[in-house]
Amino acid sequence: MSSDQVLVFGHVNPDTDAVTSSLVYASFLRKSSTPAKAQLLGVLNPETLHVLANGPAGAISPPEALDIDKLQPGTKVALVDHNESSQSLSVLYDKSLKLQITAVIDHHKIGDLHTSEPLYCRIEPVGCTGTILHSLFVENSIEISAIEAHLMMSAILSDTLNFTSPTTTPKDKKAVAALAKLCNCTDTDAWSLSMFKAKSDVSQISAVDLVKLDYKVFDMPDGTSWGIGGVETVDVPAILGRASELSHALDKVKSDSPKPIAGIFLVVVDILQVKSTAILPATPGTELDVISKAYSTTVTHKNGVPLADLGNNVSRKKQLVPMLLASLSL
Numbered sequence: 001m002s003s004d005q006v007l008v009f010g011h012v013n014p015d016t017d018a019v020t021s022s023l024v025y026a027s028f029l030r031k032s033s034t035p036a037k038a039q040l041l042g043v044l045n046p047e048t049l050h051v052l053a054n055g056p057a058g059a060i061s062p063p064e065a066l067d068i069d070k071l072q073p074g075t076k077v078a079l080v081d082h083n084e085s086s087q088s089l090s091v092l093y094d095k096s097l098k099l100q101i102t103a104v105i106d107h108h109k110i111g112d113l114h115t116s117e118p119l120y121c122r123i124e125p126v127g128c129t130g131t132i133l134h135s136l137f138v139e140n141s142i143e144i145s146a147i148e149a150h151l152m153m154s155a156i157l158s159d160t161l162n163f164t165s166p167t168t169t170p171k172d173k174k175a176v177a178a179l180a181k182l183c184n185c186t187d188t189d190a191w192s193l194s195m196f197k198a199k200s201d202v203s204q205i206s207a208v209d210l211v212k213l214d215y216k217v218f219d220m221p222d223g224t225s226w227g228i229g230g231v232e233t234v235d236v237p238a239i240l241g242r243a244s245e246l247s248h249a250l251d252k253v254k255s256d257s258p259k260p261i262a263g264i265f266l267v268v269v270d271i272l273q274v275k276s277t278a279i280l281p282a283t284p285g286t287e288l289d290v291i292s293k294a295y296s297t298t299v300t301h302k303n304g305v306p307l308a309d310l311g312n313n314v315s316r317k318k319q320l321v322p323m324l325l326a327s328l329s330l
């Protein structure tokens with residue numbers, strides 16, 4: 001691969017925004033005369049498959065999987081929809097590979113990001129990386145294709161849960177209105193619902209894979225790391241019906257984690273009711289106290305499975321992680 005080519009990728013266990021943003025930002029760079037290629041870290045979830053299968057001109061190709069063994073020292077990389085190394089390429093800061101981070105486009109809190117050279121860094125507190133990418137096209141007077149519009153629009157509707165998530169900003173809504181026109185989407189509510197239904201169809205996914213589907217590790221102020229999985233669904237009973245196997249899967253993901261994990265839980269978000277429930281590991285340790293305290297809730301046992309009602313806290317980035325950080329830094 002050309003040493004000038006920038007490899008663009010989203011976080012591991014990618015969601016729709018991570019995948020579509022890698023495709024769209026790579027395309028933006030190429031349109032700005034910078035060689036770039038979108039890459040994938042992990043597997044596509046059912047919602048992203050639905051978005052790619054239903055493009056304005058037919059199916060859209062997913063990014064190629066990134067092959068770590070083929071990475072050349074000094075390769076340029078651009079991070080989209082994440083900036084923390086615990087959610088990125090395992091060799092991001094490898095001392096012999098010396099990857100060069102040339103850009104970060106994101107809407108999450110800043111973690112351990114550091115570079116040896118200046119970079120283009122664009123982080124905004126908006127609902128979706130797709131919203132920031134839309135701004136980049138507009139600011140640079142670069143034409144947006146129908147496919148790019150479909151990808152950005154779908155990501156924004158996904159990340160903001162069709163504007164019901166507290167992460168939603170007026171900028172996200174404006175971007176969707178503009179992008180819907182460009183990809184001829186006449187009913188964004190109907191398109192959102194079809195994405196959420198696709199996302200909810202996880203009956204064929206094993207409990208361990210379901211925990212890992214949208215799983216992120218966060219480093220805490222007390223020096224520990226916590227793993228938080230997420231399942232956004234329009235069919236909560238289908239997920240809670242699997243609570244027992246999911247809680248055992250949490251035990252397994254926790255004990256198998258390459259990075260020691262102090263606590264782990266799975267957040268089941270009811271997209272239509274905008275509320276959530278945490279499933280705790282079958283053999284919880286510190287989770288019992290920490291989750292009760294951080295979210296002012298009580299852990300109850302249903303059929304032997306520890307569960308916690310998280311109320312209207314549905315956003316990991318804006319509610320669940322900040323509340324956990326605050327609680328663990330006391």
Ligand SMILES: [Mn+2]
Nearest residue numbers: 017081129159
């Ligand atoms: Mn995102």
